Amino acid sequence: MGNDRFAIDVHQVTKRYPGGVTAVDGLTLRVPQGSVFGFLGPNGAGKTTTMRMLVGLVRPTSGRIRVLGQPPGTPNKLRRVGALIESPAFYPHLSGLDNLRLAARYAGAPDSAPSRVLAEVGLAERARSAFRTYSLGMKQRLGVAAALLKEPSLLILDEPTNGLDPAGVSEIRELLRSLGRRGRTVLLSSHVLAEVEQVCDRIAVLNRGRLVADGTADELRAALGGGQLLIAADPTDKALACLRDHRGVRAVEAVDGTLRVSTDPALAADLNRTLVEAGIDVRELRTVRHSLEEAFLELTSTTGSSG
Numbered sequence: 001m002g003n004d005r006f007a008i009d010v011h012q013v014t015k016r017y018p019g020g021v022t023a024v025d026g027l028t029l030r031v032p033q034g035s036v037f038g039f040l041g042p043n044g045a046g047k048t049t050t051m052r053m054l055v056g057l058v059r060p061t062s063g064r065i066r067v068l069g070q071p072p073g074t075p076n077k078l079r080r081v082g083a084l085i086e087s088p089a090f091y092p093h094l095s096g097l098d099n100l101r102l103a104a105r106y107a108g109a110p111d112s113a114p115s116r117v118l119a120e121v122g123l124a125e126r127a128r129s130a131f132r133t134y135s136l137g138m139k140q141r142l143g144v145a146a147a148l149l150k151e152p153s154l155l156i157l158d159e160p161t162n163g164l165d166p167a168g169v170s171e172i173r174e175l176l177r178s179l180g181r182r183g184r185t186v187l188l189s190s191h192v193l194a195e196v197e198q199v200c201d202r203i204a205v206l207n208r209g210r211l212v213a214d215g216t217a218d219e220l221r222a223a224l225g226g227g228q229l230l231i232a233a234d235p236t237d238k239a240l241a242c243l244r245d246h247r248g249v250r251a252v253e254a255v256d257g258t259l260r261v262s263t264d265p266a267l268a269a270d271l272n273r274t275l276v277e278a279g280i281d282v283r284e285l286r287t288v289r290h291s292l293e294e295a296f297l298e299l300t301s302t303t304g305s306s307g
């Protein structure tokens, strides 16, 4: 069932840690070859766990994973996967170049690799400075450089902009764009929508271990960002059923006695008329337009006391 169009193919994967936390819950995800794919979700959503499963550091409790057509951790394929998952350990007193020389030896990469990747991440000029003198953004770029040593066709980066100031963030963003332009597949996680929106071809949104949305930024915007109508009507049940049947309504749910209707806000008058004609009393009708950011926050705001 392996499909070569997908660099990553995750099917119905669940990861339950000993102790009972379900970090990933029935996740199905396909990352097309050559795409820059954003893996978006708040802290604790299960992004790191998923990435660790992709490189074989953690075993799924159930489900099936293929990375470059093989189960995770298959040695000859592992050579083609570069990952930056936990902050890599570099020696503070060694230069960036010397750190990468050590890493290259460890990874079995050629002697020419360190200079090549330093140029690729824009650190050539600081190659001989001690790691401890690097800015956070430069440290992070060195981490990406280390992941590039084996000339991977798939690059997996966990929150590469975490903790960076805006200048650092835009440096990494530029770097990711340029990596994507070279035909590699990049899977990038972040909890900041704006970041993935600007560099990624596709975005998957994860919340509490589950996939809650998946598509291009435009598709997500169309699916989520259009807007909502908030309607208070009596009787609520009847209004709910009536709205559900309306062709312009994508989804409707009752929250604390108010109906949240996902629809084009331009349909407000039409929906109002439909309800009134069905003998329903409309007490309030309000339009809420969502930015993609708001839609993302709403999608990922569901918290609960139990998993």
Ligand SMILES: Nc1ncnc2c1ncn2[C@@H]1O[C@H](COP(=O)(O)OP(=O)(O)OP(=O)(O)O)[C@@H](O)[C@H]1O
Residues within 6 Å of the ligand: 017, 018, 019, 021, 022, 023, 041, 042, 043, 044, 045, 046, 047, 048, 049, 050, 191
């Ligand atoms: N080794 C572990 N043992 C037990 N629970 C774990 C372990 N690693 C992660 N978890 C739990 O699994 C859930 C998902 O964590 P994970 O690190 O995968 O999320 P994340 O989306 O990467 O979040 P963050 O952005 O905070 O890293 C969390 O509730 C976390 O506490």
